[in-house]
Amino acid sequence: MTRILIIDDEPQIRRFLTISLESQGYQIIEAESGRRGLEQLALEQPDLVVLDLGLPDVDGQQVLKDLRGFSDLPVIVLSVRNSEKEKVQALDSGANDYVEKPFGVKELLARIRAVLRSTSGKEVPPKAYDDGRLRIDYHLRTVVLAGERVHFSPREYDLLLELVQHPGQILTQQYLLKKFWGPSHLEDSHYLRIFIRQIRSKLGDDPARPTYIETEPGVGYRFIGGS
Known part of the structure; x- marks a missing residue:
């Protein structure tokens, strides 16, 4: 229990x-x-x-x-x-x-x-995310949506992967900016907004009614796929 x-x-x-x-x-x-x-x-x-x-x-x-x-x-x-x-x-x-x-x-x-x-089960990390529509292969670094391969730049893919591997958890803007752009860019939230917008567009995700990436205004982002 x-x-x-x-x-x-x-x-x-x-x-x-x-x-x-x-x-x-x-x-x-x-x-x-x-x-x-x-x-x-x-x-x-x-x-x-x-x-x-x-x-x-x-x-x-x-x-x-x-x-x-x-x-x-x-x-x-x-x-x-x-x-x-x-x-x-x-x-x-x-x-x-x-x-x-x-x-x-x-x-x-x-x-x-x-x-x-x-x-749970962190000692055996999954090899992929797959909900039947979206598949992300962590080792091949590929994204397939509705059977079609979707091209992601290395930065877009790494950002998407970071969100996917923390499902249901809010990742703050400061955390993501520091991890992917470095500590000198903690105020450059527009970088993050641009990349999140590009990722959502490629996933066909509506920010008003998200399937995959949810925004916590002024705080950060949460991956909600499969939840």
């Missing part, structure tokens, strides 16, 4: 999440503060953490940094804080996803499933 640790100081939120997640077969562990959450993490060894940022003793951003100092456990931040700065900080500090309060339980469950899929 998948074990989820909820770190949130609001009893009603913990109660709501416990009822909702247990009904889907998850086992829930609760913590009402940052320090208690880190203790429960060490004692209970959960499979995933749902972390609030507004904790009474230690700010959730610091809890995330402390957690990442000794664990690569998947973390979904669940917070009322909705500024781009908070989102980017959390994602760059190692959060796998960021969900704003108030939230829909169906959306949260879908995010949990996506994060668990993306972090």
Whole structure:
């Protein structure tokens, strides 16, 4: 049974999440503060953490940094804080996803499933992405859409591959710019927008109703294919 640790100081939120997640077969562990959450993490060894940022003793951003100092456990931040700065900080500090309060339980469950899929079985990485329409062969570096080979430049392919290999996870603009253009280009987000636009065009992906690449405005991009 998948074990989820909820770190949130609001009893009603913990109660709501416990009822909702247990009904889907998850086992829930609760913590009402940052320090208690880190203790429960060490004692209970959960499979995933749902972390609030507004904790009474230690700010959730610091809890995330402390957690990442000794664990690569998947973390979904669940917070009322909705500024781009908070989102980017959390994602760059190692959060796998960021969900704003108030939230829909169906959306949260879908995010949990996506994060668990993306972090399971990492020791045997897949050789390709294939959903029946789009196939990306990681070794041959080929992209086939609806049976037709599609040409991608090396930079376009590497950027697409980075997104595909982190399904359901928001990759921030800063992360992608640093990885593909270097630390001196962290403010050059227009580079990224141009390449994402080109990739979407080649995949026939409508940014208003995406099948593959979803934009988190001002924050980054998420691969949603197959989720």
